[in-house]
Amino acid sequence: MKPKIYVANNNAELIENVRTYLAERLNYLLEQNGTIGIGVSGGSMPKIFTEAILSIPNLNWKRIRIFMVDERNVDVSNPDSNQAEYTRLFPEELKDVIVPVPIFEKDLRRTAQAYELNLRKYLLPELYNNVPRFDLLFLGVGPDGHTASIFPGKERLEKITDMNWVSALDDSPKPPPSRVTLTLNTINHAKNVSFIIQGEGKAEVVRGILHKDQKYPSSYVRPINDKLVFFLDKGSASTISLDLDDVGSTPEPESPPPSFEE
Ligand SMILES: O=C(O)[C@H](O)[C@@H](O)[C@H](O)[C@H](O)COP(=O)(O)O
Numbered sequence: 246m247k248p249k250i251y252v253a254n255n256n257a258e259l260i261e262n263v264r265t266y267l268a269e270r271l272n273y274l275l276e277q278n279g280t281i282g283i284g285v286s287g288g289s290m291p292k293i294f295t296e297a298i299l300s301i302p303n304l305n306w307k308r309i310r311i312f313m314v315d316e317r318n319v320d321v322s323n324p325d326s327n328q329a330e331y332t333r334l335f336p337e338e339l340k341d342v343i344v345p346v347p348i349f350e351k352d353l354r355r356t357a358q359a360y361e362l363n364l365r366k367y368l369l370p371e372l373y374n375n376v377p378r379f380d381l382l383f384l385g386v387g388p389d390g391h392t393a394s395i396f397p398g399k400e401r402l403e404k405i406t407d408m409n410w411v412s413a414l415d416d417s418p419k420p421p422p423s424r425v426t427l428t429l430n431t432i433n434h435a436k437n438v439s440f441i442i443q444g445e446g447k448a449e450v451v452r453g454i455l456h457k458d459q460k461y462p463s464s465y466v467r468p469i470n471d472k473l474v475f476f477l478d479k480g481s482a483s484t485i486s487l488d489l490d491d492v493g494s495t496p497e498p499e500s501p502p503p504s505f506e507e
Pocket residue numbers: 286287288289290314315316317327384385386387391392393394419
Protein backbone atom coordinates (compact mmCIF):
# COMPACT_ATOMS: atom_id res chain seq x y z
CA MET A 246 0.00 0.00 0.00
CA LYS A 247 1.38 3.42 -0.89
CA PRO A 248 1.93 5.74 2.07
CA LYS A 249 -0.55 8.55 2.63
CA ILE A 250 1.17 11.93 2.24
CA TYR A 251 -0.27 15.21 3.55
CA VAL A 252 1.55 18.40 2.60
CA ALA A 253 0.80 21.51 4.67
CA ASN A 254 1.34 25.10 3.50
CA ASN A 255 2.34 26.24 6.97
CA ASN A 256 2.79 25.10 10.57
CA ALA A 257 -0.82 25.72 11.53
CA GLU A 258 -2.00 23.54 8.64
CA LEU A 259 0.49 20.82 9.59
CA ILE A 260 -0.91 20.76 13.12
CA GLU A 261 -4.45 20.69 11.71
CA ASN A 262 -3.54 17.74 9.47
CA VAL A 263 -2.13 15.82 12.45
CA ARG A 264 -5.19 16.75 14.54
CA THR A 265 -7.62 15.50 11.89
CA TYR A 266 -5.74 12.20 11.59
CA LEU A 267 -5.48 11.79 15.38
CA ALA A 268 -9.18 12.56 15.91
CA GLU A 269 -10.24 10.06 13.28
CA ARG A 270 -7.94 7.29 14.57
CA LEU A 271 -8.72 7.91 18.24
CA ASN A 272 -12.48 7.92 17.63
CA TYR A 273 -12.14 4.56 15.91
CA LEU A 274 -9.84 3.15 18.61
CA LEU A 275 -12.04 4.42 21.45
CA GLU A 276 -14.84 2.27 20.06
CA GLN A 277 -12.62 -0.76 20.70
CA ASN A 278 -11.53 -1.99 24.12
CA GLY A 279 -8.28 -1.60 25.96
CA THR A 280 -5.55 0.94 26.42
CA ILE A 281 -4.67 3.12 23.45
CA GLY A 282 -0.89 3.29 23.25
CA ILE A 283 0.58 6.29 21.43
CA GLY A 284 4.33 6.66 20.90
CA VAL A 285 5.75 10.15 20.36
CA SER A 286 9.19 11.49 19.51
CA GLY A 287 11.28 14.38 20.75
CA GLY A 288 12.85 17.38 19.04
CA SER A 289 10.25 19.62 17.41
CA MET A 290 7.41 17.10 17.82
CA PRO A 291 6.24 17.80 21.40
CA LYS A 292 4.79 21.22 20.52
CA ILE A 293 3.12 19.95 17.32
CA PHE A 294 1.70 16.75 18.79
CA THR A 295 0.53 18.34 22.04
CA GLU A 296 -1.25 21.21 20.30
CA ALA A 297 -2.93 18.73 17.93
CA ILE A 298 -4.17 16.26 20.54
CA LEU A 299 -5.20 18.84 23.15
CA SER A 300 -7.46 20.48 20.57
CA ILE A 301 -9.55 17.31 20.13
CA PRO A 302 -12.68 17.68 22.30
CA ASN A 303 -14.14 15.08 24.66
CA LEU A 304 -11.35 12.50 24.53
CA ASN A 305 -11.63 9.69 27.05
CA TRP A 306 -8.13 10.28 28.41
CA LYS A 307 -8.47 7.40 30.87
CA ARG A 308 -8.04 5.04 27.91
CA ILE A 309 -4.99 6.80 26.46
CA ARG A 310 -1.33 6.36 27.39
CA ILE A 311 1.49 8.31 25.75
CA PHE A 312 4.94 6.72 25.53
CA MET A 313 8.32 8.05 24.43
CA VAL A 314 9.51 6.49 21.15
CA ASP A 315 12.96 7.37 22.41
CA GLU A 316 14.35 9.20 25.40
CA ARG A 317 17.60 10.78 26.36
CA ASN A 318 19.12 9.15 29.46
CA VAL A 319 18.99 12.39 31.43
CA ASP A 320 17.13 13.42 34.55
CA VAL A 321 13.71 14.99 34.00
CA SER A 322 15.17 18.24 35.34
CA ASN A 323 17.40 18.36 32.25
CA PRO A 324 15.99 20.50 29.36
CA ASP A 325 16.98 17.66 26.99
CA SER A 326 14.40 15.32 28.55
CA ASN A 327 11.62 14.43 26.07
CA GLN A 328 9.24 13.17 28.75
CA ALA A 329 9.75 16.36 30.75
CA GLU A 330 8.93 18.44 27.67
CA TYR A 331 5.65 16.58 27.09
CA THR A 332 4.82 16.77 30.79
CA ARG A 333 5.47 20.53 30.72
CA LEU A 334 3.19 20.99 27.69
CA PHE A 335 0.31 18.87 29.08
CA PRO A 336 -2.18 20.33 31.59
CA GLU A 337 -1.71 19.21 35.21
CA GLU A 338 -4.83 17.05 35.16
CA LEU A 339 -3.48 14.99 32.24
CA LYS A 340 0.08 14.44 33.45
CA ASP A 341 -0.58 10.76 34.25
CA VAL A 342 -1.31 10.07 30.57
CA ILE A 343 2.42 10.28 29.94
CA VAL A 344 4.11 6.98 30.84
CA PRO A 345 7.49 7.67 32.47
CA VAL A 346 10.83 6.38 31.30
CA PRO A 347 12.58 5.56 34.61
CA ILE A 348 16.01 7.19 34.27
CA PHE A 349 19.24 5.76 35.68
CA GLU A 350 21.80 8.25 34.40
CA LYS A 351 24.71 6.05 35.45
CA ASP A 352 23.20 2.81 34.13
CA LEU A 353 21.81 3.00 30.57
CA ARG A 354 20.96 -0.71 30.44
CA ARG A 355 18.89 -0.35 33.60
CA THR A 356 16.95 2.56 32.05
CA ALA A 357 16.22 0.43 28.96
CA GLN A 358 15.09 -2.53 31.05
CA ALA A 359 12.97 -0.36 33.36
CA TYR A 360 11.33 1.31 30.36
CA GLU A 361 10.52 -2.05 28.82
CA LEU A 362 8.91 -3.10 32.11
CA ASN A 363 6.76 0.05 31.97
CA LEU A 364 5.74 -0.83 28.41
CA ARG A 365 4.61 -4.21 29.68
CA LYS A 366 2.80 -2.69 32.66
CA TYR A 367 1.04 0.29 31.06
CA LEU A 368 0.55 -0.88 27.49
CA LEU A 369 -0.85 -4.26 28.57
CA PRO A 370 0.40 -5.25 25.15
CA GLU A 371 -1.54 -7.41 22.79
CA LEU A 372 1.55 -9.17 21.59
CA TYR A 373 2.16 -10.05 17.97
CA ASN A 374 5.30 -12.08 17.29
CA ASN A 375 6.02 -11.41 20.99
CA VAL A 376 6.19 -7.65 20.24
CA PRO A 377 3.79 -5.00 21.63
CA ARG A 378 1.43 -3.29 19.21
CA PHE A 379 1.38 0.46 19.65
CA ASP A 380 -1.84 1.86 18.22
CA LEU A 381 -0.21 5.03 16.91
CA LEU A 382 3.46 5.96 16.54
CA PHE A 383 4.69 9.42 15.56
CA LEU A 384 8.26 9.58 14.29
CA GLY A 385 10.55 12.43 13.39
CA VAL A 386 13.65 12.17 11.21
CA GLY A 387 17.01 13.89 11.30
CA PRO A 388 18.87 15.28 8.25
CA ASP A 389 21.09 12.17 8.48
CA GLY A 390 18.00 9.98 8.10
CA HIS A 391 17.84 8.80 11.70
CA THR A 392 14.48 8.15 13.32
CA ALA A 393 13.76 7.59 16.99
CA SER A 394 17.33 7.10 18.23
CA ILE A 395 18.27 4.77 15.41
CA PHE A 396 21.18 6.34 13.56
CA PRO A 397 23.04 5.53 10.34
CA GLY A 398 25.35 2.56 10.87
CA LYS A 399 23.59 1.71 14.13
CA GLU A 400 20.40 0.19 12.79
CA ARG A 401 21.08 -3.03 14.68
CA LEU A 402 21.37 -2.07 18.32
CA GLU A 403 22.53 -4.71 20.84
CA LYS A 404 19.80 -6.74 22.57
CA ILE A 405 20.03 -5.48 26.15
CA THR A 406 16.52 -6.14 27.51
CA ASP A 407 14.53 -9.32 28.09
CA MET A 408 12.09 -8.72 25.23
CA ASN A 409 14.23 -6.53 22.91
CA TRP A 410 11.39 -4.04 22.61
CA VAL A 411 13.76 -1.29 23.72
CA SER A 412 17.44 -0.79 23.09
CA ALA A 413 20.01 1.90 23.84
CA LEU A 414 23.17 3.63 22.66
CA ASP A 415 25.71 5.81 24.44
CA ASP A 416 27.31 7.38 21.38
CA SER A 417 24.40 9.10 19.65
CA PRO A 418 25.64 11.50 16.95
CA LYS A 419 22.76 13.77 18.01
CA PRO A 420 23.37 15.03 21.56
CA PRO A 421 22.85 14.02 24.24
CA PRO A 422 24.81 10.82 23.51
CA SER A 423 23.08 8.42 25.91
CA ARG A 424 19.61 7.32 24.76
CA VAL A 425 17.06 4.55 24.90
CA THR A 426 14.84 3.84 21.91
CA LEU A 427 12.13 1.53 20.67
CA THR A 428 13.71 -0.99 18.34
CA LEU A 429 12.87 -0.98 14.63
CA ASN A 430 11.02 -4.26 15.15
CA THR A 431 8.80 -2.68 17.79
CA ILE A 432 8.24 0.37 15.58
CA ASN A 433 7.26 -1.82 12.63
CA HIS A 434 4.71 -3.75 14.68
CA ALA A 435 2.68 -0.61 15.41
CA LYS A 436 -0.76 -0.49 13.84
CA ASN A 437 -0.42 3.07 12.53
CA VAL A 438 2.95 4.75 11.97
CA SER A 439 3.36 8.33 10.82
CA PHE A 440 6.26 10.68 10.19
CA ILE A 441 6.01 14.37 10.99
CA ILE A 442 8.75 16.04 8.95
CA GLN A 443 9.27 19.76 8.36
CA GLY A 444 11.77 21.81 6.40
CA GLU A 445 13.82 21.69 3.22
CA GLY A 446 16.76 20.25 5.15
CA LYS A 447 14.91 16.92 5.37
CA ALA A 448 13.55 16.85 1.83
CA GLU A 449 16.29 14.47 0.66
CA VAL A 450 15.51 12.10 3.56
CA VAL A 451 11.80 12.14 2.60
CA ARG A 452 12.77 11.21 -0.96
CA GLY A 453 15.07 8.49 0.42
CA ILE A 454 12.37 6.96 2.63
CA LEU A 455 9.86 6.87 -0.23
CA HIS A 456 12.48 5.16 -2.40
CA LYS A 457 13.56 2.84 0.44
CA ASP A 458 17.12 4.21 0.35
CA GLN A 459 18.98 1.92 2.76
CA LYS A 460 21.42 4.62 3.83
CA TYR A 461 18.67 6.14 5.94
CA PRO A 462 17.53 4.20 9.04
CA SER A 463 14.10 5.85 8.63
CA SER A 464 13.79 3.83 5.39
CA TYR A 465 13.73 0.70 7.57
CA VAL A 466 10.38 1.87 8.98
CA ARG A 467 8.01 -0.47 7.12
CA PRO A 468 5.03 -1.30 9.31
CA ILE A 469 4.07 -4.94 8.90
CA ASN A 470 0.48 -3.89 8.20
CA ASP A 471 1.76 -1.39 5.67
CA LYS A 472 0.03 1.63 7.20
CA LEU A 473 2.40 4.59 6.91
CA VAL A 474 1.46 8.28 6.82
CA PHE A 475 3.62 11.36 6.13
CA PHE A 476 2.80 14.79 7.50
CA LEU A 477 5.04 17.14 5.53
CA ASP A 478 5.34 20.79 4.72
CA LYS A 479 6.29 22.41 1.41
CA GLY A 480 9.97 22.30 2.33
CA SER A 481 10.20 18.64 3.31
CA ALA A 482 7.99 17.69 0.33
CA SER A 483 10.07 19.67 -2.15
CA THR A 484 11.85 16.63 -3.61
CA ILE A 485 8.80 14.48 -4.26
CA SER A 486 6.52 14.65 -7.24
CA LEU A 487 3.33 16.04 -5.74
CA ASP A 488 1.22 14.20 -8.28
CA LEU A 489 1.58 11.08 -6.12
CA ASP A 490 -1.92 9.73 -6.08
CA ASP A 491 -1.85 9.55 -2.31
CA VAL A 492 -0.93 13.17 -1.75
CA GLY A 493 -3.70 14.93 0.09
CA SER A 494 -3.78 18.31 1.82
CA THR A 495 -6.02 17.27 4.71
CA PRO A 496 -6.60 13.74 5.96
CA GLU A 497 -10.10 12.57 5.26
CA PRO A 498 -11.61 9.91 7.55
CA GLU A 499 -10.58 6.53 6.23
CA SER A 500 -12.07 3.14 6.66
CA PRO A 501 -11.06 1.58 9.95
CA PRO A 502 -7.40 0.57 9.88
CA PRO A 503 -7.00 -3.14 9.18
CA SER A 504 -5.77 -5.04 12.19
CA PHE A 505 -3.04 -7.59 11.78
CA GLU A 506 -5.59 -10.38 11.70
CA GLU A 507 -7.37 -9.01 8.61
O1 LIG B 1 14.57 12.58 20.86
C1 LIG B 1 14.91 12.81 19.71
O2 LIG B 1 15.92 13.45 19.39
C2 LIG B 1 13.99 12.39 18.62
O3 LIG B 1 13.08 11.50 18.90
C3 LIG B 1 14.57 12.36 17.27
O4 LIG B 1 14.38 11.16 16.56
C4 LIG B 1 13.86 13.48 16.53
O5 LIG B 1 12.51 13.09 16.27
C5 LIG B 1 14.56 13.80 15.25
O6 LIG B 1 15.92 14.06 15.54
C6 LIG B 1 13.91 15.02 14.58
O7 LIG B 1 14.05 16.11 15.45
P1 LIG B 1 13.51 17.55 14.94
O8 LIG B 1 12.08 17.33 14.58
O9 LIG B 1 13.68 18.45 16.12
O10 LIG B 1 14.34 17.92 13.76
